[in-house]
Amino acid sequence: MELLKKMKTTKEAKPVANKIKIGHVHLSGCTGDLVSIADNYLGFIKILDDYADLVYGLTLVDVRHIPEMDVALVEGSVCIEDRESVEEIRETRKKSKMVVALGSCACYGNITRFCRGGQHNQPQHESFLPIGDLIDVDVYIPGCPPSPELIRNVTIMAYLLLQGNEDQKVLADKYLKPLMALAKRGTTGSFGDLMYDVINQGLCIACGICAASCPVRAITLEFGKPQGQRDLCIKCGSCYGACPRSFFNFDVIPEFEAISELIADVLK
């Protein structure tokens, strides 16, 4: 009781106004995405200090049920044999303004696509779907794991979109647009997408960034052009996301200097 009283009195007396509420919803994933969030180090603490309240998050927040929130960062795919997971993702959609698929498992299924059941103590758990197969998703952050910097950028842009002034809203909208388009595009992502949408379309310029972004080194360069080893591809969709020919946002990328400065400024 004593402790509880003390906790109540030490609770933030005057919360910073206009913070957005974010939550981290954990489904079937390896927690690598959560580690990626934390890997923003002081940047993440700054975000929590000034811009966002973490209202839900496994291991970080003692809340048992999904609360109302502005931005839900969902990690992992949904095991459809697990009722609770299915309920959880539905509830997340209902209670959040913006659902962000955090990481390739939530976006594309990724490594969980390869699950064939057999794990103790739930051997029947064998079908895992990216969250977009069950609910509408607003923003994709592909990556296995997604880079801390992209999570940071999206969080800051989400804040600007919800709480910023008119100019900031316009910028945030432009920044998030391609990631929203990725969410609209579909729930499968692999080297195949790069093959169908870029290489087969005669668009590849052999810059090599697909090979750089592949977390399992499944991409080699033959005659300078990417060649995927299908046995190695884990379907994370990173190569497709990173390719300058999959999307190139003329509204935002040419302003890279100003936007990088803005983000650095926000985190100061």
Add this chain to the structure above:
Amino acid sequence: MVSDPYLGKYMTCVSARSTDKEILKKAQDGGIATTLMVYALEQGIIDGAIVAGEGDRPWQPRPFVAMSRKDILKAQGAKYNISPQISWLKEATRSFGLDRVGVTGVCCQMQAVRKAQLYPINMRDVPDKIALAVGLFCMVNFPYDSIQALVEDHANQSLSSVKKMEIGKGKFWVHTERGNVATVPLKDTHKYEQPGCHVCLDYVSNLGDISTGSVGSPDGWSTVFIRTKVGNDIWSKAIDADLFETKPIEEVKPGLELVTKLAKEKIDKNRKTLEERRNFGVNKALRDPYA
């Protein structure tokens, strides 16, 4: 800051040439990219640079992380064929442990780098480690076998005897070690081009910190655009260190007029290709990468 629809945004533009005799000897034009990278490396601005080094076959480039002046000098000169430079972007910060990475590359490679900085998809710890990006002017690139066909079949020279290749004055030039000069009309080279280049909307590497190329400046000199604060800072220091001779771009022939003309040619033509892609008639339209 000047903002031009064809030349992109830039702070200043000059015509320049390196003062380093060793670099000039093998330089494509003014030796700008090489001199800048060597300077940045020696000053500790970068720890290493991703460059197009020597591949297995003659004139085949290979992306390579150079960590010494000697290594950077090996990558001198234009090869006019594919070098997937950016494939080493993440690896440079991992296997090579670079905290400050220098990158040289053509327009599309600069696009990949900047996209990776703003949308770092699986590019952890990369965005803030790009310390200097030097972009090169680029009209079009060729696959290796195309260059082989152009040099060996069209220009009738053996690739291993070639000293320098150049594109200019409407021709593809091949200079051999023994002083022979062969040319191929540019119109014969078009069918060998890499198709992905035909939708590119950049000629002068709009997204580099500094971008450079021969067009617009006299022989042996390069046109240099300084585009970002980072680029400006490094460029001013290099000028103070007497690394370059410069001339105002307005005073040299043919000057920015030609650069604009060529940029306009490339971009307008490629916009037309994009339009054609949208209306491509066979069942489904070809993809427009910017839509």
